[in-house]
Amino acid sequence: MHDARDVEDKRLLEAGDHKLLLAGYFHAVRELCFLRLRDREAADEAAQTVLLRLLNELKRGKTYAVPFRVVVWKGVEWTVRGFYPGAKQDDTLPDDWHPAAGDEYEGVEDEYDFGRLVADLPSRQREVLDLIHRQGLSHEQAAERLGITRNAGLRRGLGGSRVGVRVLRAR
Numbered sequence: 001m002h003d004a005r006d007v008e009d010k011r012l013l014e015a016g017d018h019k020l021l022l023a024g025y026f027h028a029v030r031e032l033c034f035l036r037l038r039d040r041e042a043a044d045e046a047a048q049t050v051l052l053r054l055l056n057e058l059k060r061g062k063t064y065a066v067p068f069r070v071v072v073w074k075g076v077e078w079t080v081r082g083f084y085p086g087a088k089q090d091d092t093l094p095d096d097w098h099p100a101a102g103d104e105y106e107g108v109e110d111e112y113d114f115g116r117l118v119a120d121l122p123s124r125q126r127e128v129l130d131l132i133h134r135q136g137l138s139h140e141q142a143a144e145r146l147g148i149t150r151n152a153g154l155r156r157g158l159g160g161s162r163v164g165v166r167v168l169r170a171r
Helices: 002-015 018-023 026-037 040-059 068-081 106-118 123-134 139-146 150-158 162-170
Strands: none
Touching (some): 002 068, 018 040, 026 068, 040 068, 106 123, 123 139, 139 150
C-alpha cells in the first residue's frame, strides 16, 4: 500500500500539484490530530497548521529525502507536541504539585511475579517464602511457625535455592 501511495505522491510532487497532494492527506491528518489531542477544535487547528506549513514548504520548492507520507506524519507529530516555536509553551509544574501515589496495580504485579518466581520450587521452599514474602512475617516468626531455628532452619528450608536466598535478602 505504501509503495502505491509513494509513487502517487512522487508523481504529484513532480507535477507541482501540491493542493491535490495535500488533499489526499487531509482526512488522515485531521483524524490523527484528533486522536492525539482529543479535542475536535484543537485537532482542526493543528491539522490546518500542518497542512499550511507543508503547502508553504512545497511552494518554496523544498524537497524531502524521505517519502512524503513520512514528512506528513512527522509534521503532525511535531505540531501536536508543540515543537514549532509558534505552538511551543514553556509551562512549568505548579509549586504545590506532587507526583501521584504508587501504581495501583503494583501489588498485583508483585504477587504475580512472586508466584512465577517460586512456582517451580519444592513445597517446603515455597512455604518458607510464602510466610516471609506474602504473609510479611519476619525471619524469626517464620522459623517459629515452622518449628525450626532462624538461620540454619530457614536456609535448610530453602535448600540453598538461589531464588529463595534472593527473595530473603530483598526482605
